[in-house]
Amino acid sequence: MARKxxxxxxxxxxxxxxxxxLHVLDILRRTFELHGFSNVETRAVETVGQLLRKxxxxxxxxxxxxxxxxxxxxxxGEDSLAxxxxxxxxxxxxxxxxxxxxxxxxRRYQIQKVWxxxxxxxxxxxxxxxxxxxxVGDGSLPFRYDVEIxxxxxxxxxxxxxxxxxxxxxxRKLAEGFYRGIGLTDTPGVLRSIDKLxxxxxxxxxxxxxxxLGATDEQAKAALSLAEIRTPDTSFVERVRAFGVTDPLLDExxxxxxxxxxxxxxxxxxxxxxxxxxxxGLDYYTGTVYETVLVGHxxxxxxxxxxxxxxxxxxxxxxxxxxxLSIGVTRLVTRIxxxxxxxxxxxxxxxxxxxxxxxxxxxxxxxxxxxxxxxGIPVEVAASxxxxxxxxxxxxxxxxxxxxxxSEDGTHEVKDIRSGEQVSADxxxxxxxxxxxxxxxxxxx
Amino acid sequence: MARKxxxxxxxxxxxxxxxxxLHVLDILRRTFELHGFSNVETRAVETVGQLLRKxxxxxxxxxxxxxxxxxxxxxxGEDSLAxxxxxxxxxxxxxxxxxxxxxxxxRRYQIQKVWxxxxxxxxxxxxxxxxxxxxVGDGSLPFRYDVEIxxxxxxxxxxxxxxxxxxxxxxRKLAEGFYRGIGLTDTPGVLRSIDKLxxxxxxxxxxxxxxxLGATDEQAKAALSLAEIRTPDTSFVERVRAFGVTDPLLDExxxxxxxxxxxxxxxxxxxxxxxxxxxxGLDYYTGTVYETVLVGHxxxxxxxxxxxxxxxxxxxxxxxxxxxLSIGVTRLVTRIxxxxxxxxxxxxxxxxxxxxxxxxxxxxxxxxxxxxxxxGIPVEVAASxxxxxxxxxxxxxxxxxxxxxxSEDGTHEVKDIRSGEQVSADxxxxxxxxxxxxxxxxxxx
Numbered sequence: 001m002a003r004k005x006x007x008x009x010x011x012x013x014x015x016x017x018x019x020x021x022l023h024v025l026d027i028l029r030r031t032f033e034l035h036g037f038s039n040v041e042t043r044a045v046e047t048v049g050q051l052l053r054k055x056x057x058x059x060x061x062x063x064x065x066x067x068x069x070x071x072x073x074x075x076x077g078e079d080s081l082a083x084x085x086x087x088x089x090x091x092x093x094x095x096x097x098x099x100x101x102x103x104x105x106x107r108r109y110q111i112q113k114v115w116x117x118x119x120x121x122x123x124x125x126x127x128x129x130x131x132x133x134x135x136v137g138d139g140s141l142p143f144r145y146d147v148e149i150x151x152x153x154x155x156x157x158x159x160x161x162x163x164x165x166x167x168x169x170x171x172r173k174l175a176e177g178f179y180r181g182i183g184l185t186d187t188p189g190v191l192r193s194i195d196k197l198x199x200x201x202x203x204x205x206x207x208x209x210x211x212x213l214g215a216t217d218e219q220a221k222a223a224l225s226l227a228e229i230r231t232p233d234t235s236f237v238e239r240v241r242a243f244g245v246t247d248p249l250l251d252e253x254x255x256x257x258x259x260x261x262x263x264x265x266x267x268x269x270x271x272x273x274x275x276x277x278x279x280x281g282l283d284y285y286t287g288t289v290y291e292t293v294l295v296g297h298x299x300x301x302x303x304x305x306x307x308x309x310x311x312x313x314x315x316x317x318x319x320x321x322x323x324x325l326s327i328g329v330t331r332l333v334t335r336i337x338x339x340x341x342x343x344x345x346x347x348x349x350x351x352x353x354x355x356x357x358x359x360x361x362x363x364x365x366x367x368x369x370x371x372x373x374x375x376g377i378p379v380e381v382a383a384s385x386x387x388x389x390x391x392x393x394x395x396x397x398x399x400x401x402x403x404x405x406x407s408e409d410g411t412h413e414v415k416d417i418r419s420g421e422q423v424s425a426d427x428x429x430x431x432x433x434x435x436x437x438x439x440x441x442x443x444x445x
Numbered sequence: 446m447a448r449k450x451x452x453x454x455x456x457x458x459x460x461x462x463x464x465x466x467l468h469v470l471d472i473l474r475r476t477f478e479l480h481g482f483s484n485v486e487t488r489a490v491e492t493v494g495q496l497l498r499k500x501x502x503x504x505x506x507x508x509x510x511x512x513x514x515x516x517x518x519x520x521x522g523e524d525s526l527a528x529x530x531x532x533x534x535x536x537x538x539x540x541x542x543x544x545x546x547x548x549x550x551x552r553r554y555q556i557q558k559v560w561x562x563x564x565x566x567x568x569x570x571x572x573x574x575x576x577x578x579x580x581v582g583d584g585s586l587p588f589r590y591d592v593e594i595x596x597x598x599x600x601x602x603x604x605x606x607x608x609x610x611x612x613x614x615x616x617r618k619l620a621e622g623f624y625r626g627i628g629l630t631d632t633p634g635v636l637r638s639i640d641k642l643x644x645x646x647x648x649x650x651x652x653x654x655x656x657x658l659g660a661t662d663e664q665a666k667a668a669l670s671l672a673e674i675r676t677p678d679t680s681f682v683e684r685v686r687a688f689g690v691t692d693p694l695l696d697e698x699x700x701x702x703x704x705x706x707x708x709x710x711x712x713x714x715x716x717x718x719x720x721x722x723x724x725x726g727l728d729y730y731t732g733t734v735y736e737t738v739l740v741g742h743x744x745x746x747x748x749x750x751x752x753x754x755x756x757x758x759x760x761x762x763x764x765x766x767x768x769x770l771s772i773g774v775t776r777l778v779t780r781i782x783x784x785x786x787x788x789x790x791x792x793x794x795x796x797x798x799x800x801x802x803x804x805x806x807x808x809x810x811x812x813x814x815x816x817x818x819x820x821g822i823p824v825e826v827a828a829s830x831x832x833x834x835x836x837x838x839x840x841x842x843x844x845x846x847x848x849x850x851x852s853e854d855g856t857h858e859v860k861d862i863r864s865g866e867q868v869s870a871d872x873x874x875x876x877x878x879x880x881x882x883x884x885x886x887x888x889x890x
Contacts, residue, residue: 005488006538006542007488007490007492010488010490011488012485012486012487012488012539013485013486014543014546014547015483015484015485015547015553018483018484018485018486019483019484022484033794033823033883034794034818034821034822034823034824035818035823035824035825036793036794036795036823036824036825037794038460038463038464038792038793038794039460039463039464039467040457040458040460040463041457041458041463042457043450043452043455043456043457043572044489044558044560044572045452045455045572047452048512060511060512061511061512062509062510062511062512063509063510063511063512064507064508064509064528065507065508065510066505066506066507066508066562067493067505067506067507067508067527067562082512083509093451094457097451098459101459102459102460103792103842103843105828107793107825108460113489115489117511117512127488127489127490142828142829144807144828144829145828148826148828151811263808266808267808267811347483347548348481348483348552349478349479349481349482349483350481362589363708363711363712366596366712373479373480376479377479378478378479378480378481379479379480379481380480380481380552381593383550383587383589383590383593384587384589397548398548438478
């Protein structure tokens with residue numbers, strides 16, 4: 001990609017690149033709807049109070065204020081507005097506000113832009129599109145949704161023009177129960193350290209555990225050994241049991257993760273694996289946690305993450321547990337384009353250019369176009385009666401495969417400008433080959 | 446609509462309302478693509494310098510700044526960021542930046558949120574969706590696109606579940622030439638006054654013309670009489686000629702508007718009319734101008750406006766003339782919902798709920814679901830083996846029309862819970878009636 005965006009961190013696509021993104025979005029929408037997820041959109045802004053509700057956040061937030069209000073002192077406080085940095089916080093608010101109108105368990109998908117004022121870098125933009133699915137219950141939510149949602153995502157990702165992926169699953173209860181079982185009580189602290197494994201390596205994590213959390217050599221070693229377990233099947237259970245650590249929370253987590261992996265390894269073999277190093281940093285998950293990498297592109301980071309919350313939202317005594325996953329659409333599309341995993345077969349929707357023999361024939365040409373469009377064929381009409389060579393060049397430059405000619409005697413011919421083949425045709429019945437009707441996005445190389 | 450949005454001016458839809466909006470967006474996308482328009486999205490933010498480029502603007506702009514940067518002094522200046530208030534300014538920038546990669550004339554559609562910090566009121570939100578189509582040329586752009594783009598919009602609006610509409614067309618050259626011809630030289634001033642006609646009435650506009658622009662009684666009367674002309678055909682030409690005013694720009698404008706109305710009155714009879722009162726306020730149009738009202742809902746304001754620019758954008762000596770129209774999607778959808786012009790046939794995509802006879806049958810139920818989905822049928826699987834009555838109620842509350850039962854002996858039955866009819870079925874071949882496969886959005890009453 002020779003082109004650079006004019007504002008760092010705010011990618012914009014050319015029309016033929018946007019076709020690839022639309023292709024990805026269409027697949028996601030269709031897959032989610034085939035699984036019964038309803039679409040929702042939330043406003044781009046939340047109050048700062050809402051965004052900071054969970055206390056500590058590690059996201060850089062963009063504040064919003066009316067330009068005409070600015071007199072040197074920016075508005076501040078809980079009620080001031082800011083752009084959402086994910087779709088989970090807005091969805092939690094939406095659920096609470098509309099609880100009386102929703103049928104629980106409520107399954108929704110949401111595909112929108114989010115904004116983070118972080119330093120832009122490869123795979124990290126300041127404005128990007130996320131595609132989220134969540135199932136949220138009223139009071140309780142069967143664990144089976146933790147299994148189902150992983151399978152929906154595996155199905156969606158499998159339909160995209162991307163390399164093999166691995167959906168790596170862990171369980172907070174398993175990890176926290178294990179740490180507690182070996183005597184490390186600051187389980188969030190351990191999780192935060194383990195989350196740095198990929199970045200700083202096992203040696204530095206061991207140092208952190210010892211220096212900051214007072215772990216012994218043995219405790220640090222056990223915590224790191226747990227994080228090394230990665231299995232495509234339920235054999236992780238035996239390996240964890242082999243440590244001889246006992247804790248009721250550990251048992252619960254093992255049983256939950258076993259349920260996810262048992263079903264997923266059957267229905268999506270090789271796509272969903274148990275990975276006991278997954279920690280999900282500061283996010284407030286309470287059970288299952290998910291991350292996803294593209295095989296061979298691990299450095300890109302997770303392209304789809306999520307997990308289970310005991311309380312995605314709450315309203316007085318009422319809590320709404322949820323489980324969800326979020327696909328980083330912009331990160332995926334950027335990689336598809338930069339690695340040329342897929343490309344559109346042409347730049348424009350148009351399949352047929354109706355040419356003009358003379359300037360008075362524009363209206364008749366519109367009749368031809370309307371007849372073709374009524375059968376779902378995308379058509380443009382030339383704007384002026386230039387030489388046919390120029391009109392054909394207009395089509396050729398855009399990758400429009402067919403040009404249409406109408407003679408003064410009212411007969412029609414259509415030419416495939418790739419093969420040069422020209423045949424007579426009736427606008428009321430002629431149809432292009434199915435693969436030419438709309439631009440397609442095809443895997444490359 | 447009993448529900449109120451929690452932040453004034455930022456509407457959010459319930460899932461069944463969002464289905465109506467998606468229906469509108471799908472129709473617009475399909476219509477635009479059938480006419481060969483390519484999709485583009487631009488970033489949500491522009492630099493303040495870019496947004497204020499045209500000097501005077503009448504839009505309230507939302508500034509964006511990193512929350513963590515705020516130390517009491519808000520960032521300011523040309524390079525600071527703000528949310529776009531329309532899709533025209535961002536598109537103009539996009540065209541200039543990517544001119545080397547685009548094939549001109551370039552036809553694009555763009556469907557995105559825009560933000561304006563104005564006082565929220567009926568039909569006016571602070572965050573709303575616009576759907577724009579524009580054709581932009583490099584150096585020149587045939588006038589025929591002014592005709593074509595009106596026809597594309599008429600076709601798109603005709604496919605929506607809304608009442609009759611009128612696309613009202615005028616021409617700046619016609620108006621300015623006429624004012625000049627009667628001796629009023631401050632033509633932007635006259636246009637600004639005429640633009641207030643609907644709001645303050647003819648009497649007050651006449652006073653404005655006299656007080657502010659020094660118009661005589663006769664001049665004010667002539668300017669107001671011109672604005673009274675509204676014809677469904679080209680008869681406006683004769684009525685303008687009857688004033689006996691002569692001016693070359695007037696002639697040019699008359700010829701252009703005649704061309705639009707002549708073709709449009711033939712291809713979209715009654716939908717596109719000449720209306721010589723249309724002024725489009727502060728917008729920098731240079732020829733054709735468009736506004737659209739819903740018949741019987743004129744007070745809602747224009748639901749689709751636009752026009753021709755001599756220079757949508759420019760880059761050194763190079764200018765990019767354009768013509769475009771913008772549909773106020775949120776304004777339309779708000780009205781469709783509040784007036785119940787249309788509604789979704791159910792709340793969720795799901796057509797079939799696969800029930801569980803016992804908790805161990807979940808995996809087998811997923812097999813049934815996968816078989817149905819492979820033929821494009823949206824399916825959910827029950828999460829737990831509650832009593833069948835409860836599982837049926839789950840479907841009923843969401844409007845899911847079919848529930849699926851699998852007995853222990855492996856036979857299948859499917860029940861239409863509306864009629865109560867239950868038949869045996871094969872997951873590899875059973876298909877619901879076409880009208881039940883996906884939720885439909887149907888006109889009401």
